[in-house]
Amino acid sequence: MRIINEPSAAAIAYGLDKMAAVQLTVLIFDLGGGTLDVSLLNICRPGNNSNSGDNGSSFEFEVKAVAGDTHLGGADFDNAMVKHCVNEFIRKHDVAEESIRSNQKAIRRLRSACERAKRLLSFTAQTSIEVDSLHDGVDFCAKMSRSRFEELNKELFGRCVKAVEKCLEDAKMDKGDVHDVVLVGGSSRIPKLQSMLHDFFQEKKLRHSVNPDEAVAYGAAIQASVLNGDSDDKKRVMILRDITPLSLGIRVNSDHTMSVVIPRNTFIPTKNVRRYTTQFDNQTGVSINVFEGESASTLDNNLLGKFVLSGILPAPRGVPQIDVTFEFDTNGVLHVSAEDMGTGRKNSITITNHSGRLKKEDVERMSREARSYNRKRKRTRSSLQMNSGNLMAASSGNGKQGGGGGGGPAVGIDLGTTYSCVAVWRHDRGEVIANDQGNRLTPSCVAFAADDDESFVGDAAFNQAALNPTNTIFEVKRLIGRRFSDDSVQKDIKLWPFKVVAGQEDRPMIVVRHGGKERQFMPEEISSMVLAKMRETAEVYLSKTVKNAVITVPVYFNNAQRQATIDAGAIAGLNVMRIINEPTAAALAYGLEKMPVSNKGRMVLVFDLGGGTFDISLLNIDPGVDIDMGLFEVKATAGDTHLGGADFDNELVKYSLREFIRKHGSMDIKSNHKALRRLRTACERAKRMLSSTTQTTIEVDSLHQGIDFRVTLTRSRFELLNKDLFSKCMVAMENCLRDAKVDKNSVHDVVLVGGSTRIPKVQMMLSEFFDGKELCRSINPDEAVAYGAAIQASILSGGTDDKRLVDMLLREVTPLSLGIESSDDFTRHKMSLVIPRNTAIPTKKVEGFTTFYDNQIDVSFPVYEGESASTKDNNLLGEFTLYGIPPAPKQVPSIDVTFEIDANGVLHVSAEHMDTGRKNSITIANRSGRLNKEEIKRMALEAERHKIKRIKQTNP
Structure with a gap:
């Protein structure tokens, strides 16, 4: 139906709850798993309406500026922890560096452990990163403190703050002009990041009224609902004004x-x-x-x-x-x-x-294949319905749906680097939908069985990754819309256990062994499988067919990446109503609760640090008195399409490999895919733990050649390993503020978006950058983007009568200057x-x-x-x-x-x-590599066949 920016979607989710005020300038800080988006929006009521309680008034969401980093997010924090753990592993076991680094499975397992540790460190000062048999049979166990974690990711935290500054500068606003700082994205939970935003905004209280993990999907769902016309509230009009990054x-x-x-x-x-x-x-x-x-x-x-x-x-x-x-x-x-x-x-x-x-023919071919998978799946549908009936009854309550648009419910989807989320706006509220495992976040992971036709998506794929590393695909968002020859692609493939080769027209092709033979998949196909999983999750919950969706993307996604995302949606059988930027979606999620805002509005910086991308958007949330609509206006954007939690994991993996090689001198561990996968898992776990504790352990039993790996990872060590990444975060934030010509004191709210914003170092850097301003934690950093996208979806579909949504205007901005060579x-x-x-x-x-x-x-x-x-x-x-x-x-x-x-x-x-x-x-x-209609149809049919096979294997 539409693709909208992720911060804009988050802004919608936030802004709807803030419509009691006349004008609100909100900064959405969206730090997800791979991207950082900072958006500054103005949520306002158009026109000079003294009766702020008038349900018939409108609101405008106008994006004033956006900033961010498309390569800064939770994954980048994980990478730093992985590097640290690898170094510890090498140090303790004296193994050859090349050996453990080439053990892709060990690296992957370590990354998972670091990610888990990173999340835990948002709630504790220390945790452990443990991976059994990480490399050559060696278990890995290390303590990770929050301080160590922050030190490892110091550079990333710095980049986060700079993205906020960049957004404010682009919006020509001072941080003092920002009323609310909304934290969006899972990484915004990182204590360090929140403390940094708190300090940057001079102790301004960060908003947590919207779920940072759901805000973008929340806003996208609102947009989808508006586009789909399935809202009950027809009185309130919400105008979304986004900007070019x-x-x-x-x-x-x-x-x-x-x-x-x-x-x-x-x-x-x-x-x-x-x-x-x-x-x-x-x-x-x-x-x-x-x-x-x-x-x-x-x-x-x-x-x-x-x-x-x-x-x-x-x-x-x-x-x-x-x-x-x-x-x-x-x-x-x-x-x-x-x-x-x-x-x-x-x-x-x-x-x-x-x-x-992808060519139009490619997109159509994939669509045909997806539909074919669907038809096969329907043959076993009865068993699925039998198993899901209780789930639907428990989750949908009385079964009544919010809105009755002819196109069915419109949802917002946060298609993340590491995790994806889906939300819907109904009953005058946003709902983030849990998957079949009861998780509101679904791993953006797809796996294929080597010797049979089984395939797995989401949690099922993630849980078997350690045993099937070369056929488990993750972080595909870092491939979509890119060329194989891109430097970022060449850098990433060295860390992935699965194989990526150059296809026609320099396309990156993912190679797996499936059904006893080698197969190649385009990134769009893998992404479409994740989108199809999110669609299925929504359909089970809503008991309705879902066709319309608003999908979020990092602010700095270029046109090729945006179009590839649209193609993936088409292959998944979705009508993409709008694409919105992730920080903007988070701003929507945060700004929703600020509507109506004060007469002066609020300047909001969205800090979006996800699993693979980093976006910062500076937005002004204005009451829009003149136009009687709450305005979310992006002032400036910054970010890095290749910076996120995966990069933090990579750093931890590298560190663990160095430690293993140092201790054991086993350089061939780098070619041990299973060991690298296990090590990556441990590093990811440690990274998450370090968000709640100052130290943890990265442990992998029998990692390589029977050698157990164990290393203590402190938060400070983690931060040191990732100092470059933290720095990139702050640079991006500073660039965002500078582009917006806004001083950090003008930012009212700093919103943390993306899982990587949970990293304490990120929060601390942001808080310090904003002079102690309290970071907005009113929204879930992992769900804020999906929440905001749901808001935008509801608006675009016309599926809401909620005056907060109807009276909302979102103004996005261009993230980069556009021109002609002369x-x-x-x-x-x-x-x-x-x-x-x-x-x-x-x-x-x-x-x-x-x-x-x-x-x-x-x-x-x-x-x-x-x-x-x-x-x-x-x-x-x-x-x-x-x-x-x-x-x-x-x-x-x-x-x-x-x-x-x-x-x-x-x-x-x-x-x-x-x-x-x-x-x-x-x-x-119109690049020559785009999918054509035939290709989309073929891929859609094939996706449908995969879907049916998954149903069969789930319900034998």
Whole structure:
């Protein structure tokens, strides 16, 4: 139905409960398992309505700014603990470093132990990380203190705070302007992170009124309900205004200059047009290269896509006028078009089709396969219904459903790196749905039996991972929408026990042995299986078919990753109503309880540190008196798409491997997949323990070659191992505040989102950064994103009459500046901004360009995203060429380039030669690797077959 940003969804969840106030500026701190999102939203009541109790009034959720780190979350804290434990293992047992590091199973088991320890350390000062037979038969046991944990993750905590600062800066707000700081994401429970946010916001009390683990899904569910029209409350209108996390633009000249069309933190959906011209005399075609990023050079930005505008009439350079239009839809998907204004020729691209994106045929093929799995599963449906009947009766109460939209209930899904969550808005409240194991969080894990047709998803897959490491897939979110050659992918595959190879068009393909033969799966297929599991969970609970959903993504997810997420939803049989950013969803979850907010609003920083990504969003929650709607406005965003709890686990695994090698000198442990898996489990457990205790033990019996592994992990050691990761968190937060031009004192609330925000070090750094401000813990950091997404889903589906939702407006922003590469006589690779980062989306902006050479008849438009003045440092999103420009002296042709970002954050760029009317365009979604309809159908059918097989093995 829609893809919305995770912080925006969280903001919806929070904002609905805050609608008693006139205006509220809320900072959503969403630190999940892999991403950190900080969003600053304004929840307000539009119009000057003195009667704050009027149920007929509306509220606007306007995202003022977002920040974060797509690679900072609970997984990153786990990685630091893993590194520490590996080092301890090597030290104690004198094993070869290469041996234990190559033992993928041991590393995985250690990661799990560290993750568990990390969670426990949110409640105790010390815990143990224990893994039996971690490597070569050696058990591993180590104490992990909270202080050690914080020291290991010092760098990550620092990055969290910097993301908050970045969000505030982008929103041009002081931390004192933030009324509420809402903690979203499981990692926001980390005492250190909460203390850091508390200190940063000068002892401001952090809000815990929304579940940090459910807020994003909560907000997404609200959005899904609105889109689906299944709400009972028709009086209240909620407007969600999100922003673009990155600037979008094109390369305009040969020097790789980034010409921004849609700046980051621009409200979405948005549309912007900028005029360009040709670079050479008699140029008849223009290549439009679309980039995302904040660098002035496209070389330093991310290329989203490119296309060519041909047929430009020969003319001196600078004479043809080419309008490039960038359009972001509500899902954050970019559409770019270019038009020669002289000839009227046009071309366009939707930024979803870079070389790693699934083709439409691929998506359709997967959809067909998913449906086939479904049909087979129905054959054994009766046994499933028999087993689930009591569960449905117990969980659904009287069985009445909230809303009766024709499309069925709309849900919000937080598709996390390590864990996923689903929520729904009904009976005027958000409900996070527990899975079949009674857990509200489901591991984002898929496993395949090597010698038969059995497959496992969620807890079942996670629980057998130690015995089947090479066929158990996790952290696939770090692969989706990426190229195999990406540095982050190459780094991750060294830590994973499963195999990833390069497929067609540089796609990462996951290799497993299934049914006695080798098979390859695309990341979208694996993600679709997780989404299908969440859908099944909701259907069992609601006793209804679920089709519509709002899915959250990290703020810094680029267009390819957003489109790949939409494809995964399609394969799972879902209608993606909207994609929202995770911190925004958390802000929604937090801001919900703040509605209506005070007249001045509240500035909220969402710190989202998840399992694999890190997002920070700075949002202003405003009463929206003028428009009679509560406004959640993202001011700025920051983050890291490859920073989360998994990275903390990796550090602990590395540490444990070093210790094992040091103690035992067994370097071949690195090739022992089972030992590495067990070690990773232990490290994950220790990491979690260190959130509640200052010391724990990482233990693995008979880890490798019969050697037991045991190492004591203190919180301080954990923090030291992860100091770089903690630092990245703080840097991201500072960047978010700086981009928003907001001082940390202006932030009212710091919301912790993501499981990794439970890390005490993260909370302490945030609290210290905000001068002792109390971090918002009113929402569950693990559930806040799903909670906010449920809010957004309810709004989008129209499935609520709850005035808090109906009167809510969410304004997202672009996370990165968008522009086009241009050149002049003195500068090459210049980033010409069209849409600055943190521009509210949807948005549309037009910029004028001209030719660079005499008689230039075509102009290439490379679209970039990034903050560098040089496109060399930004990300190329795409490129197209405007042809048919009449020959003319340079700088004479007038070319309008339009950047338009829709509500989903998708960028559309177009260029038009104003004299001839020739046009061309690109939608930053059309990369050649995208799944086509046939592929989606095939994969959907195959997914359905897998589903049926799982039913059979569960109900023999």
